[in-house]
Amino acid sequence: MTSPYTPRRRSSSDHRTRPERAPPSPGYASSEFSTSSTVSAHRNSVSAVAKSFAGIFAGCFSPPDSDNSKSLGDSEEFKSSSTVSNASRAGSQRGHGSKRGTSISSYNILPAKEPGSVEFTMEEIFRVTRNFSPSFKIGQGGFGAVYRAKLLDGTVVAVKRAKKSVYEKHLGVEFQSEIQTLSRVEHLNLVKFFGYLEQEDERIIVVEYVPNGTLREHLDCIHGSVLDLAARLDIAIDVSHAITYLHMYIDHPIIHRDIKSSNILLTENFRAKVADFGFARQAPDSDSGMTHVSTQVKGTAGYLDPEYLKTYQLTEKSDVYSFGVLLVELVTGRRPIEPKFELKERITARWAMKRFIEGDAISVLDPRLDQIAANTLALEKILELALQCLAPRRQSRPTMKRCAEILWSIRKDIREQLSASNFRSFSTSSQRSTSLKE
Incomplete structure (x- = not known):
């Protein structure tokens, strides 16, 4: 079966579509996209990443300069x-x-x-x-x-x-x-x-107009209800689709450069839409042999790629780093920088990754979420992906396309974990698509 992530750039004659988000296609049942195989493939690299991980946060959470405030494949489901x-x-x-x-x-x-x-x-x-x-x-x-x-x-x-x-x-x-x-x-x-x-x-x-506020507002429960982990995983998948599209499926790929929870808007049925392109830059032209764009650092403290901060070299992997911070934010409910917490917990990604590496992932789960088996399984797999995205060197980070594949397989695995007796669809997207069409 052809992978829905097979790269193909759209030509100017391609038909314009805006498909609804559907449940995973049969292709995701393939072992190619199995999270268990993905996890085992990367497990050996976790200790190596962990050794270099402790030192990467000193620069990456420093506020930017004073003037710097602040999908996929051939499947029509992922392309627009x-x-x-x-x-x-x-x-x-x-x-x-x-x-x-x-x-x-x-x-x-x-x-x-x-x-x-x-x-x-x-x-x-x-x-x-x-x-x-x-x-x-x-x-x-x-x-x-x-x-x-x-x-x-x-x-x-x-x-x-x-x-x-x-x-x-x-x-x-x-x-x-x-x-x-x-x-x-x-x-x-x-x-x-x-x-x-x-x-x-x-x-x-x-x-x-996107009527349901920002993701950050929902993580703060400003709207009065708690986003369950199912909805948070769906949002992460939506964002990964959007960024992959920017990186791969337009004529001149774009680096967003400001991926963060306050730039993710939610519809009434909790579809995620990435907004605010004020910092966006055209990606380097790979056909000409360029590997990066040299540019002044812009972005938001807490989400900034430490390698970009040090070298002023911007690549698509800078968005991947920010996405890793976002994944940690989704499962913990915390902001990337929490000044009110004690020093060892102040930088959320550093604190969460340390707990995960020590085998205590459950301690970082948002306390407003239930500690059921499905949530625990999802938490560990999402944190493992976040660890890969937060690698100190950009060459060690996955592509956004790969992040989307892994998130899809996590959702598939979690759905299989849910028992028939207390089945509550881990992803409500298929129900939404049949009752609410955008």
Whole structure:
């Protein structure tokens, strides 16, 4: 059976799809994707990794410089077209002017909304946000404020408005990076781009509204309920699909550079969508023999790749490192840096990996989760994958494609562990896909 992870880049003529996340295909029953074989294959390397692991955290959790705040294979399930219209490409490359942008006009939105495909005006933005009413504000970030707005055709969008008082060069770079990246990508697990506008001192980006808050909010139980480990594993799989797509399945691969729980938005049925491309960079061109991009360090303290911090060499494996931190965050519920904890527990990934290597993985499980056999099994396998992602040297880290394969096999193994008598689907994605279609 052909692996659903067989690499194949999409051409401009490929059909655009946005498939629902389905349960594992029969291909995942193959021993090729068995976590047990994966675990045994890597078990011998754990001790070697552990020896070098203790020293890697001194630099990787240091805050960045002051100006640095802050899918898969041939299966249609994992791919989404990277094709964009000529108009969309042109929109992201226009020269600077007093008024420019791509529209979300309430009057002329096309039924099939291509990323950033039609023009709009500042008057329209004022109208749909009620002049940026505080009651419409849903968030605040380094770039600026975010507002919820409803267009006349009923489409609900998020309007990101850049800060005016801090109209520095780096914000302009982030703005251009985000619109250029968003105009090139389309995937079920990436926020959808509707348009942008740059007029006088206003910079606006309009993306789809994702109604269920951020992953970090749910890990903090801000929304009143605890995410079970099944949902957390599904979210990790969604994120791995999105990053693999960025790394492998568009014409010019992209490094996100800011993978973190507050940049992962959740839909009402807990589909994950990766957001915020202000730090994104085009990956090195492997065809030309390039192995990395030399660039100023950007990212978020706690998630930063220590090798990138030391060498200023950015690769796709920097996203893999951040994803490893995210995996630890998912199973522990803790933030990457916890200043209120005692020193030995302050850096969550270091603390969790030490406990895991010592054979005490269960002690790091989020105390709000049940210590049932299925959760214990999932915890150990997820932490083993996290250990690989957090390897000090990028050459020792898996690809995001491989991370997705391992996570799929973990979910398969956990489903098999659940007894028929108390069966509760470890992944609710198949139920969601039949009752709720996005």
